Amino acid sequence: MSRRLVGLLGLVGPLAAALVAAPVAAQPVVFRMATSTDASTLDPHASNAAVNTLLLANIYETLALNRDDLSLEPGLALSWTQVSPTRWRYVLRPNVRFHNGNAFDADDVVFSIERARAPTSNMGIFVDTVERAERVDALTVDIVTRVHDPVLPNKMSRVFIMDREWAVEHRAERPQNFREREETHASRNTNGTGPYVLRSREPEQRTILARNEAWWGWGGPGRGNVTEYHHVIIASDPTRTAALLSGEVDMSHVVPPQDLERLRRDPRLRVLEGPENRTLWLAMDQWRDELLYSNVRGRNPFRDLRVRQAIAHAIDVDSIVRRTLRGQGVPTGSMWTSFVTGYDPALDRRLPLDRARARALLAEAGYPNGFEVTLDCPVGVYDEVCLALAPMLAQVGITLRVNIQPQAPMFQKIGRLDTSFYGLTWGVPTLDASYTLRAIMMTRERAGPASWNYGGYSNPRVDALIEEAEATVDQDRRIALMREAHRIHNEELGHIPLYTLTIPWAMSQRVQVAHRPDNRVMVMNVTMR
Numbered sequence: 349m350s351r352r353l354v355g356l357l358g359l360v361g362p363l364a365a366a367l368v369a370a371p372v373a374a375q376p377v378v379f380r381m382a383t384s385t386d387a388s389t390l391d392p393h394a395s396n397a398a399v400n401t402l403l404l405a406n407i408y409e410t411l412a413l414n415r416d417d418l419s420l421e422p423g424l425a426l427s428w429t430q431v432s433p434t435r436w437r438y439v440l441r442p443n444v445r446f447h448n449g450n451a452f453d454a455d456d457v458v459f460s461i462e463r464a465r466a467p468t469s470n471m472g473i474f475v476d477t478v479e480r481a482e483r484v485d486a487l488t489v490d491i492v493t494r495v496h497d498p499v500l501p502n503k504m505s506r507v508f509i510m511d512r513e514w515a516v517e518h519r520a521e522r523p524q525n526f527r528e529r530e531e532t533h534a535s536r537n538t539n540g541t542g543p544y545v546l547r548s549r550e551p552e553q554r555t556i557l558a559r560n561e562a563w564w565g566w567g568g569p570g571r572g573n574v575t576e577y578h579h580v581i582i583a584s585d586p587t588r589t590a591a592l593l594s595g596e597v598d599m600s601h602v603v604p605p606q607d608l609e610r611l612r613r614d615p616r617l618r619v620l621e622g623p624e625n626r627t628l629w630l631a632m633d634q635w636r637d638e639l640l641y642s643n644v645r646g647r648n649p650f651r652d653l654r655v656r657q658a659i660a661h662a663i664d665v666d667s668i669v670r671r672t673l674r675g676q677g678v679p680t681g682s683m684w685t686s687f688v689t690g691y692d693p694a695l696d697r698r699l700p701l702d703r704a705r706a707r708a709l710l711a712e713a714g715y716p717n718g719f720e721v722t723l724d725c726p727v728g729v730y731d732e733v734c735l736a737l738a739p740m741l742a743q744v745g746i747t748l749r750v751n752i753q754p755q756a757p758m759f760q761k762i763g764r765l766d767t768s769f770y771g772l773t774w775g776v777p778t779l780d781a782s783y784t785l786r787a788i789m790m791t792r793e794r795a796g797p798a799s800w801n802y803g804g805y806s807n808p809r810v811d812a813l814i815e816e817a818e819a820t821v822d823q824d825r826r827i828a829l830m831r832e833a834h835r836i837h838n839e840e841l842g843h844i845p846l847y848t849l850t851i852p853w854a855m856s857q858r859v860q861v862a863h864r865p866d867n868r869v870m871v872m873n874v875t876m877r
Contacts, residue, residue: 380578383601388756391534392508393469393523408508408540416862440487446511454483459512469523472798474503495819502778527763543872555579572875599855605674620863624849625687626775635804639768641722654713656841660699661706662744677847690781690830706744718745724770726755805842
């Protein structure tokens with residue numbers, strides 16, 4: 349045996365010992381959450397839909413963050429001060445970097461606010477009072493508003509901050525035109541400052557995020573231990589529940605009401621429940637001379653208050669909550685919940701169930717035999733509710749053709765005003781009624797591109813009250829103006845609110861997560877035991 353071979357053999361023992369002694373990489377802590385609908389875009393300013401922010405809020409950040417109780421805490425801004433009635437000064441967090449390594453500074457904030465104000469942005473409701481953003485220095489930004497806006501800090505908790513250099517490099521300076529189905533680099537890729545980085549994406553199937561070890565927020569109170577997050581899309585309710593029961597996923601974000609009792613009884617699981625800051629309402633095309641999807645020719649029945657009243661009288665919301673939702677909702681006559689500044693219990697009243705009155709109203713309006721119309725609804729937590737409406741309205745002569753489709757094409761469809769009648773859930777992330785007033789109840793042309801008033805409700809008096817409230821410094825007076833606008837809208841049934849939502853989440857006993865009224869799961873605060 350040669351000396352060389354002997355020498356090599358002599359190394360085997362020390363080499364093996366070295367391998368054993370080498371540190372073993374920590375196993376990833378994986379959190380797999382199933383939900384029913386995928387994010388329709390990754391562009392943070394293209395669509396103000398909850399299914400998008402559910403994912404993107406773990407990648408992109410805002411100047412202020414919402415705690416689990418929705419109160420504000422510093423985010424990319426360390427502090428904010430109202431230095432004059434129309435000027436807010438934000439002091440930015442130093443030493444923050446985007447996922448590609450670019451440094452975060454005031455230029456990115458100015459760019460992002462201007463991008464959110466662009467015509468193709470759907471986030472304009474959060475910057476509706478903003479006149480401009482100004483760089484003061486590298487870590488200071490002034491946001492100048494055209495009127496006094498006490499809600500601006502809450503609005504800034506919803507405007508995601510992008511990297512200006514990255515957007516310019518990839519020709520994504522303006523938001524994707526979502527309603528026209530445009531594809532851009534920013535609609536398929538991300539570059540935020542947040543706690544998780546996009547690792548891979550299979551639309552409508554699974555998106556995987558990896559922990560951003562350079563995130564400034566690790567080590568803070570309440571932080572979790574998840575190193576890899578799987579955002580799993582399972583559209584089928586039975587399949588999603590089966591995935592939770594089998595351990596294929598750790599949590600179900602959308603729980604079918606009919607499965608709740610079964611999941612509560614399983615000792616391996618637990619169910620968290622709480623009210624959501626979200627209302628389901630129906631909207632009707634009130635602006636066309638003739639509906640697109642109806643058998644009525646030469647007229648628009650929804651322009652007649654008596655028809656809208658008939659629909660409200662025909663719907664048994666108590667039965668929907670009791671049977672379809674299994675108690676996971678609260679009937680309402682308000683366009684927003686009690687979480688919201690401007691809520692008035694006196695306005696939270698529905699027209700009573702009275703189908704005889706509904707038939708009489710239809711006859712008075714010139715529709716003694718009713719009419720046919722298509723109701724558009726998205727797949728998700730309330731498609732069964734839309735189906736339940738059909739037999740109720742049939743009892744008064746209105747034949748509903750219920751069109752249920754995935755959320756992305758449904759939102760694009762109603763955004764193009766290609767609808768006659770639709771159902772939508774609406775949350776109020778700013779916790780202020782001005783959000784819904786401007787986005788849903790103000791005349792669409794006056795509200796601008798951020799409007800979701802696709803039914804075209806319009807009342808000049810309501811518009812004037814909204815604008816007066818926006819310019820009013822006195823808070824009591826401001827609330828009174830918002831309530832008066834709400835009262836007029838409700839009397840006219842500009843929309844027909846049905847119920848506020850209750851959110852059940854179901855999860856493995858291993859998952860520790862705080863239940864939030866905005867229905868967001870902030871993965872950086874999730875702990876896997």
